[in-house]
Amino acid sequence: MKKHIFAICDPEAEYARNFMDYLNRKKNLPFEVQAFTGSESLVAYGKEHRIELLLIAEEAVCGELRDLDIGKIIVLTEGVGSAEKSPYAGVYKYQSSAQVVREVMACYGEEASVLPVQSPVLKKTTEVLGIYSPSGRCLKTSFALTLGQLLGKNRPVLYLNMEEYSGFDSLFGKNFPANLSDLLYYVRQGEQNLTARINSMVQTVGQLDFIPPVQSPLDIRGTPWQDWICLIREIMLHSPYETLILDIGNGLDEVFQILDMCGRIYMPVLPDKMSCCKLAQFENLLRILEYPQILTKIRRLQLPFHSELEKSDFYVDQLPWSNLGDYVKELIRKEMI
Missing domain, CATH: 3.40.50.300 (P-loop containing nucleotide triphosphate hydrolases)
Incomplete structure (x- = not known):
């Protein structure tokens, strides 16, 4: 049973890489993490794979996202009020990775009624x-x-x-x-x-x-x-x-x-x-x-x-x-x- 995909897309390659490294170190997230530095590579990947959760920088948002199978899109915002320009939920980018994750998961949890029922996680017995x-x-x-x-x-x-x-x-x-x-x-x-x-x-x-x-x-x-x-x-x-x-x-x-x-x-x-x-x-x-x-x-x-x-x-x-x-x-x- 494959894990759901958590994709990060940010033109700042260092931010995307560091955030992916943080997620991979976290042992409590039931996702496979994929990082992208541009919308083109993200769209190409999304045409072949279902993305359960996408965290994307404001400048990387594009119209092609509407054609992809994405469970939830959350935008990384860079300032107060910038999230109002987007139809998607927003999370402030320049805070601790731990806080970004908590806010992202809070937004994700609010979509329980439209998200697929969770499957049991493949792991050792708890x-x-x-x-x-x-x-x-x-x-x-x-x-x-x-x-x-x-x-x-x-x-x-x-x-x-x-x-x-x-x-x-x-x-x-x-x-x-x-x-x-x-x-x-x-x-x-x-x-x-x-x-x-x-x-x-x-x-x-x-x-x-x-x-x-x-x-x-x-x-x-x-x-x-x-x-x-x-x-x-x-x-x-x-x-x-x-x-x-x-x-x-x-x-x-x-x-x-x-x-x-x-x-x-x-x-x-x-x-x-x-x-x-x-x-x-x-x-x-x-x-x-x-x-x-x-x-x-x-x-x-x-x-x-x-x-x-x-x-x-x-x-x-x-x-x-x-x-x-x-x-x-x-x-x-x-x-x-």
């Missing part, structure tokens, strides 16, 4: 790793971010934080324009092009992709478990990600249903009396509710604390190089994740 603990203050999220960054060096990895309070705006020092709440809205609406929506929201730290978490705990508590299952299955079936890391909080509806979807569950634990009692209650509840299979997936972890990073402005980026990073590297080697 491994779903759950990070969960009934105890608090056990480095659960730090472990998940460390694991994701290290695994992301060798494969496409997506991280979803499913906690009521993630603190990511403060952690990364920025406000994200779109987050998991928006994605869950599209799930509820039966969106047919969720992969494009995901790609329009993806942020990256190191080589780990993540969807910014919800800002309100109500979006976690008010989401039925069926919607979470739908989203997880969509990522497994239609995205190129080979590993999905779920940072699971206790506010989820039917948390055991989510845990049951995970191939492995990493559970940071603490040695104190209260933490052990909470863990015992959790495991007993699994048996009472007839989820004994979840117990076989759990790997208990006592994680090393890393106080040397606590005041760092680059906390997340430095996690792979910390004591916790060394611990996770050894875990990856032993578990062959």
